[in-house]
Amino acid sequence: MELRTLSAETLEKLRSQPELVILESFANAFALIATADGEVDPLETAKYFEVIKGVEALQSVPPENIESAYKAAIDNIKANEETGTEIALEAVSLAKGNDDNVELILSTCQAAIVADARLRDTEDKIMQRICTALGVNPDDF
Numbered sequence: 001m002e003l004r005t006l007s008a009e010t011l012e013k014l015r016s017q018p019e020l021v022i023l024e025s026f027a028n029a030f031a032l033i034a035t036a037d038g039e040v041d042p043l044e045t046a047k048y049f050e051v052i053k054g055v056e057a058l059q060s061v062p063p064e065n066i067e068s069a070y071k072a073a074i075d076n077i078k079a080n081e082e083t084g085t086e087i088a089l090e091a092v093s094l095a096k097g098n099d100d101n102v103e104l105i106l107s108t109c110q111a112a113i114v115a116d117a118r119l120r121d122t123e124d125k126i127m128q129r130i131c132t133a134l135g136v137n138p139d140d141f
Contacts, residue, residue: 025095031073033112047115
């Protein structure tokens, strides 16, 4: 499986469409949490779709794009954990500097962590990396 990377062309497209920045950041952050323990629990996936329905900035994004962004992020991480995680963190970092998006992503990550009713050290560690990617001190969150 080929990893989906963020090429210069993709980054330019994302920057010109703010809703895609939110989608990519959101989907990749959620995928990082969902895969942190080595398996994607159906409760975590259900929580992603539940939460994303309430994201006003994504109401104009077709549902298939919302699903494919999440699936691609999951697939990247599963295909190659180290590289997939780095690609996902790069996508998450696209939201850096927009306080509303950063807050939304971090609160959503918290929802993902508790979605399967199990708290794991691996989820806490990836949450710290997500905070860092977003320019937030992990100790402050």
